[in-house]
Amino acid sequence: MKKIVRILLYTLVLVIVLAGGFVTFLEVRGVPKYDAPQIPDFKAEVTPERLVQGTKIASVQCMVCHRGKDNKLVGRQLTELPKEFGTIYSANITHSKDHGIGGWTDSELAYFLRTGVRKNGQYAPIYMPKFGHLSDEDLKSVIVWLRSDDPQLASTEEATVPSQPSLLVKFLCLVAFKPLPYPTAVVPQPDTTNVTEYGKYLVTGRYDCYTCHSADFTKLDMASPEKSLGYCGGGNTMLNLASNKIFTANITLDEKTGIGSWTEDDFRRAMHEQKNKDGHSLRFPMLPYNALTDNEVHAIWQYLRAVPKIENEVNRQYDVDLDAPQVASN
Numbered sequence: 001m002k003k004i005v006r007i008l009l010y011t012l013v014l015v016i017v018l019a020g021g022f023v024t025f026l027e028v029r030g031v032p033k034y035d036a037p038q039i040p041d042f043k044a045e046v047t048p049e050r051l052v053q054g055t056k057i058a059s060v061q062c063m064v065c066h067r068g069k070d071n072k073l074v075g076r077q078l079t080e081l082p083k084e085f086g087t088i089y090s091a092n093i094t095h096s097k098d099h100g101i102g103g104w105t106d107s108e109l110a111y112f113l114r115t116g117v118r119k120n121g122q123y124a125p126i127y128m129p130k131f132g133h134l135s136d137e138d139l140k141s142v143i144v145w146l147r148s149d150d151p152q153l154a155s156t157e158e159a160t161v162p163s164q165p166s167l168l169v170k171f172l173c174l175v176a177f178k179p180l181p182y183p184t185a186v187v188p189q190p191d192t193t194n195v196t197e198y199g200k201y202l203v204t205g206r207y208d209c210y211t212c213h214s215a216d217f218t219k220l221d222m223a224s225p226e227k228s229l230g231y232c233g234g235g236n237t238m239l240n241l242a243s244n245k246i247f248t249a250n251i252t253l254d255e256k257t258g259i260g261s262w263t264e265d266d267f268r269r270a271m272h273e274q275k276n277k278d279g280h281s282l283r284f285p286m287l288p289y290n291a292l293t294d295n296e297v298h299a300i301w302q303y304l305r306a307v308p309k310i311e312n313e314v315n316r317q318y319d320v321d322l323d324a325p326q327v328a329s330n
């Protein structure tokens, strides 16, 4: 009997030592820095059309996270991310050579935006989205915007505050968050006459709806978005600007728990007027999608009709004042 107790004790000590060692390993390793990558050539020639398109995409995809003091894109703390991710700051992406992207080449920007890996090999985890499915043409447009004289991008000498990612993020970098592969061929502009394919491109590429609207950020399949856990079925936990929990909506066409009873007009209102079918205002972090053209909204709607329905009742918390400090719970 005594022997068994001793063996159990030794095993326990061993487990504690190993666990401690693993935690130390994660802390020391941090967010991975890979070998400096071979970066393929990518050139974003400036055209007026690209500037318009790039500004539109960035207004939805970049500005919300990167806009800080004085409306400059100098970065800010992303308080809307789950607390489990740690204390995360976005970066200064103004033209500043020292603190922003003034010293980056088009190729380096394209490589980072697609894979999450900087030219020195430093990886950016899940809280900086990866644009692996954006067409080459749309990516060029975003880069043309980044170089433009949009006043928000004017060189601002303000250093990015380093993020303090949690142990969980560091652990997930070991097992789940990996750099996306850089595409080996041109990512084509979608065929806008194939409405469903175009809609899929908008949801998974240009506007990235699925990352918020699937079940869990840590269970996304960025290489094959449609394989993400609970694809478009909602329920992903986010925080609003008052740091209260808010759950993303089920946007599959399930009649009971999704938007299956909506008409295309209801959907258009959600995109352009931020109101849902029941007249509720759509709350942050759902973004205003006013910039989307009617064709884009139509294509997204047609595609969502083809996405497998998921029955998932999301607690929308309409009875709770989400702007009051710290009220929401599970």
Ligand code: HEC
Binding pocket: 058, 061, 062, 063, 065, 066, 078, 088, 089, 090, 091, 092, 093, 099, 100, 101, 112, 113, 118, 123, 124, 125, 127, 128, 129, 131, 142, 146, 160, 163
């Ligand atoms: C969900 C919020 C979010 C969105 C949306 C977002 N970013 Fe970021 N971005 C971040 C965070 C956070 C970091 C810092 C990552 C880190 O700490 O490694 C970052 C880092 C960067 C960097 C690296 C800067 C540096 O000095 O290392 C660039 C460039 C960048 N983002 C550009 C963009 C562009 C362009 C878009 C739109 C196409 C965009 N980001 C959209 C959150 C975001």
Ligand code: HEC
Binding pocket: 203, 207, 208, 209, 210, 212, 213, 238, 246, 247, 248, 249, 250, 251, 258, 259, 267, 270, 276, 277, 281, 282, 283, 284, 285, 286, 287, 289, 300, 316
């Ligand atoms: C940054 C995260 C995020 C992104 C990106 C996002 N959404 Fe949302 N969305 C939300 C949240 C959170 C809600 C719930 C808002 C609320 O409860 O007030 C929501 C609500 C909705 C609703 C309302 C559904 C209902 O039943 O009330 C629709 C429709 C919707 N989103 C569609 C989209 C589409 C289409 C896209 C891409 C073009 C998109 N969303 C991108 C977070 C996001």
